[in-house]
Amino acid sequence: MDRAATAEKIAALIEPFNKKGVAITDASTFAGDLEFDSLTVMDFVAAIEDEFDIIISMNQQAEIETYGQLIDAVVKLQG
Amino acid sequence: MTDLFSKFDPLIEMRAGLLATGVTDPFGMVMEKVLSPTVAICNGRETILLGTYNYMGMTFDPDVIEAGKQALDDFGAGTTGSRVLNGTYAGHRAVEDALKEFYGMDHAMVFSTGYQANLGIISTIAGKGDYIVLDIDSHASIWDGCKMGDAEVVPFKHNDIDAMEKRLKRIPEGAGKLVVLEGVYSMLGDIAPLKEMIEVAKKHGAMVLVDEAHSMGFIGPNGRGVAEDQGCLDDVDFVIGTFSKSVGTVGGFCVSNHPKFEIMRLVCRPYVFTASLPPSVVATASTSIRKLMHAGNKRAHLWENSKTLHQGLRDKGFQLGTESPQSAIIAVIMPDLERGAAMWEALLKEGLYVNLARPPATPANMTLLRCSLCAEHSAEQVQTIIGMFERAGKAVGII
Numbered sequence: 334m335d336r337a338a339t340a341e342k343i344a345a346l347i348e349p350f351n352k353k354g355v356a357i358t359d360a361s362t363f364a365g366d367l368e369f370d371s372l373t374v375m376d377f378v379a380a381i382e383d384e385f386d387i388i389i390s391m392n393q394q395a396e397i398e399t400y401g402q403l404i405d406a407v408v409k410l411q412g
Numbered sequence: 413m414t415d416l417f418s419k420f421d422p423l424i425e426m427r428a429g430l431l432a433t434g435v436t437d438p439f440g441m442v443m444e445k446v447l448s449p450t451v452a453i454c455n456g457r458e459t460i461l462l463g464t465y466n467y468m469g470m471t472f473d474p475d476v477i478e479a480g481k482q483a484l485d486d487f488g489a490g491t492t493g494s495r496v497l498n499g500t501y502a503g504h505r506a507v508e509d510a511l512k513e514f515y516g517m518d519h520a521m522v523f524s525t526g527y528q529a530n531l532g533i534i535s536t537i538a539g540k541g542d543y544i545v546l547d548i549d550s551h552a553s554i555w556d557g558c559k560m561g562d563a564e565v566v567p568f569k570h571n572d573i574d575a576m577e578k579r580l581k582r583i584p585e586g587a588g589k590l591v592v593l594e595g596v597y598s599m600l601g602d603i604a605p606l607k608e609m610i611e612v613a614k615k616h617g618a619m620v621l622v623d624e625a626h627s628m629g630f631i632g633p634n635g636r637g638v639a640e641d642q643g644c645l646d647d648v649d650f651v652i653g654t655f656s657k658s659v660g661t662v663g664g665f666c667v668s669n670h671p672k673f674e675i676m677r678l679v680c681r682p683y684v685f686t687a688s689l690p691p692s693v694v695a696t697a698s699t700s701i702r703k704l705m706h707a708g709n710k711r712a713h714l715w716e717n718s719k720t721l722h723q724g725l726r727d728k729g730f731q732l733g734t735e736s737p738q739s740a741i742i743a744v745i746m747p748d749l750e751r752g753a754a755m756w757e758a759l760l761k762e763g764l765y766v767n768l769a770r771p772p773a774t775p776a777n778m779t780l781l782r783c784s785l786c787a788e789h790s791a792e793q794v795q796t797i798i799g800m801f802e803r804a805g806k807a808v809g810i811i
Contacts, residue, residue, distance in 0.1 A: 372776060375548055375567065379575065388582045390543070390564040 334411055339385075340404045346384060347400075350377045359401025367400075385411055435753045436760065438768045448472055449660075449788045454765055460793055460800075462783045463767040467740045468629045468710055469788030470660030470700045480661075483695035490690045495522075496677060499688035507694040510701040511667055515636055515651060519673040522665045522694070524686050526625055526654030527553040529664030532682035533650060534592065534621065535561035542588035545579050545613075547571065547604070549597050549775050551623065563590070570597070570775065573608050580616040589618035595638030596626035599774050599782070600733030601741025603627075607642040614647060621650040629658025629704045630711055630740055630787075655697045658704060663689050663697055710787040714740055717785045717794050724798035729811040733780065743769075744781040744801075751808055752779035758804035764797060 334342075344357075350373055351357065355366055363369045369377065378389055381403075387410040389397075397403050431437060436455075445453040449469035450461050470476055483503055493499035504522060511520035523529040534557030538544045542563040546554060549570045558565045566583075568575040576591070583589055591613040593604050606622065613620050624637030632640030635658070639645040649670060655663035666676075677683060689697075715737075722737035725744060733743030746752030749770055756768040759781070767782040774780055785794075805811040 370777070371772075375569065379569065382582070383578065386582060388543075388564075388566055388579060390566050391558075392564055 334385075334408070336404060336408050339408050339411070342384060343381065343400075343404055343407065346380050347377065350380075357400055359399065359404070361400045362398050363400070363403075364398070381407060387411060430749065430753055433750065433753075436757045438753060438756055441760070441765070446471075449786050450793060452765070454760070457760075457763055459760070459763050459765050460789075460797060461765050462785070462789075462797060463765045464786070465626070465657035465784055466660060466786050466788075467626075467714065467784065468658040468660070468704060468707060469786045470629075470658065470703070473660070473700065473703065475703065476660065476696045476699045479699040480692040480696040483691040487691035489692075491688045493687055494684060495688045496684050501688075501691050501694070503691045503694035503698065504688060507663075507698040507701070508665075510698045511665055514634075514701050514705055515645075515667045517651070517667040518669045518671075520665060520667045521673070521676055521680075521683065522663055522689065523683055524663060524689055526652070526656060526664035527556075528682040528686065529652050529654070529666050530554050530623060531557045531560060532680040533652060533666045533676070534558060534590070535682075536676060536680040537561075537619075537650075538563035538588065538590045542590065543583045544590045544592060545576060545583075545618065546592040547576075547594065547597075549599070550592060550594065551598070551625075552773075554592055554594075554623065558592075571602070571604055573605065573612060576609060577612045577616070580613065580618060583616075589613075589616065591618045591620045593620065593622050594626075595622055595624040595631065596739040596741065598626050598741060599769060599778075599780060600743045601626075601737075601739045601782075601784075602734045603631075603638050603738045605642075606639050606648075607644045610639075610644050610647045619649040620647065621652060622648045623652045625652070625654045625657055626739060626741065628653045629707065630714055635704050635707060635711060655693070655700075659697050659700045661693050661696045661700070663693060707787075714785060714787040716791070717787070717789050718742065720791070720794050721783065721785060721797065724794070725801055728798065728802045728805065730801065730805065740785045742783045742785070744783065746779040746781060747810065749779045751810060752781060755804055755808045755810055756781060758807050759800060762800040762804055764800045764804075 443452040443454050449466045449471050491499040508520040530553035538561050540562045544558050544563045545566045548567045566579050610620050627637040629635045639648050650668045653665050655661045718737040721742050731745040769780040769782050771777045
């Protein structure tokens with residue numbers, strides 16, 4: 334799946350977690366802009382993993398700070 | 413200069429804010445005198461202890477104390493050395509023999525604390541390129557062991573068998589896999605469906621480590637823990653436990669049937685680079701473990717206490733962490749930290765000590781008053797405790 338198609342799917346997946354309706358760009362940060370706490374991160378990561386049938390380990394999550402980085406990582410993990 | 417302590421400012425402010433409300437500092441309590449496994453003098457007042465992990469009340473067992481005194485006389489106050497150098501005394505071998513017998517397993521390895529047992533075993537067996545699949549509510553010592561070993565860490569939702577299986581399925585072929593579970597989760601006192609989870613883990617070729625810290629001595633026909641109780645202990649590759657709960661002293665251990673297990677003594681750094689437990693500690697532990705093998709009556713009484721307290725608090729209108737009593741831990745859910753701290757203080761004034769637990773140690777950002785029962789609590793004490801909760805709960809406005 335290319336970046337655009339992946340981004341489109343992730344945009345749909347993040348909607349229920351974006352409770353404050355923040356306008357998301359590739360530069361949006363999960364901890365800062367989206368105010369995700371650790372439980373939200375777990376549920377959101379699980380949703381992404383199930384959709385794309387991948388594992389995003391905590392080691393990999395530590396490298397992902399922004400929305401754009403997440404899309405890049407998911408594109409890469411799909412191989 | 414950047415002050416390296418500035419990262420703690422939010423916590424310092426939160427704590428100052430709480431204390432400014434006039435509440436007693438929950439972390440400032442001192443037990444001036446301990447009268448028995450269930451009663452101490454705290455801040456000058458006689459207090460029932462309902463916040464220790466002294467589940468089987470072994471701390472004042474006369475045989476246990478006698479063994480400790482004898483070891484102090486015979487072997488001195490400490491070993492001053494690591495197990496692999498000058499730190500293995502007869503008592504260390506004896507306590508490992510007691511553990512092997514207690515669990516019916518081939519190998520036992522004793523650490524200086526339970527934290528180090530998890531830290532050491534997990535970080536040593538799961539290294540770079542291996543995968544650790546673990547419950548999101550795992551104890552800090554498990555998380556720290558994962559981080560130290562540099563394995564890929566994949567958490568799943570608490571006690572969710574499907575979520576665990578999905579993650580196991582996606583691990584690349586050929587990679588080493590370790591599933592880490594706990595028998596009793598200590599914050600809410602709930603147990604894991606180990607039988608089903610271990611079956612799934614084995615189906616996907618994973619080794620299984622189960623932390624039975626909060627179940628040893630109490631749960632299972634022989635007190636071996638939740639895995640024994642659910643009939644799946646034989647499928648557990650590594651059981652982690654501690655001496656600081658039911659055993660009544662301090663120390664940690666791992667028991668296993670893995671044929672190569674003994675190599676751990678040379679490669680496990682938290683084992684190699686720590687002084688071994690003092691002779692008196694391992695002597696008290698051995699004696700206590702052997703007595704716990706035959707403690708069926710105490711186990712039955714502790715279950716009675718747990719059931720009575722659970723029902724009693726529920727009847728008074730408290731919200732509890734589990735629908736039914738599953739362990740010796742009963743967690744009372746507080747509406748927020750402020751009222752939790754006020755309730756904790758009101759109970760202390762009543763003469764009852766419980767644990768105030770708050771995020772990040774708790775799941776789902778809950779504030780909990782955690783009660784842990786002891787086999788030495790009398791039925792009368794349990795009724796007294798329920799009365800204290802009722803009065804404090806009404807005074808603080810929680811019920």
